[in-house]
Amino acid sequence: MRHASLLPLSHDHHHGLALALRCRKQALGQMQPVGAHELRQRAEELRNFILNNLERHFEAEEEILFPLIRSCVPESHGLVEDLLREHEQMRRGVSHLEEGAGLSKILFDLGDLLERHIRREERELFPLFESHVPAVQAEEVKGKIERALAAQDA
Numbered sequence: 001m002r003h004a005s006l007l008p009l010s011h012d013h014h015h016g017l018a019l020a021l022r023c024r025k026q027a028l029g030q031m032q033p034v035g036a037h038e039l040r041q042r043a044e045e046l047r048n049f050i051l052n053n054l055e056r057h058f059e060a061e062e063e064i065l066f067p068l069i070r071s072c073v074p075e076s077h078g079l080v081e082d083l084l085r086e087h088e089q090m091r092r093g094v095s096h097l098e099e100g101a102g103l104s105k106i107l108f109d110l111g112d113l114l115e116r117h118i119r120r121e122e123r124e125l126f127p128l129f130e131s132h133v134p135a136v137q138a139e140e141v142k143g144k145i146e147r148a149l150a151a152q153d154a
Helices: 004-027 036-072 074-099 103-132 135-153
Strands: none
Touching: 004 036, 004 103, 004 135, 036 074, 036 103, 036 135, 074 103
C-alpha cells in the first residue's frame, strides 16, 4: 500500500499506464479501428494528457518530491536525474506528436517511455520515499502535493 502522500501521484500513474498501453497497441495496429485517423486521435489524447495532467504532475515531483528524496536519500541522485531527463523527453515529445511525420513510431516510443518512467517511479522512487522520509516530512509533502495539484486544476 502506497503512503498517503504519494496516492495522488500514483492515481495519475494508473491513468498514464492505461494510456501508454493504448498508445503502443495503436502504434502496432493491435487496436481497432486501425488507420492514420486513429493514430492522430491517439496522439492527440497523449498530447492532451501530457499537457493537461502530466505537466502539473511533473512540476509537483520536480518542486516537492524530488528535492525531498534527494535530501533524505543521497544515493537517489542518479535515479532522480534519470527521471528528470525522462520528464524532459516527454515534454519534447509533445512537439513531435504535433509534427505528424512518423507518428506511429513516435506514439510507440512515447508510450513506451511513459510506461517505463511510471514503473520506475513506482518500483524504485516511491519505495525510497516510504522507507527513508520521516513521517512528519511525509505528511508535509502530502499537503504540498495536494495543494500543487489542486491549484493547477483551478
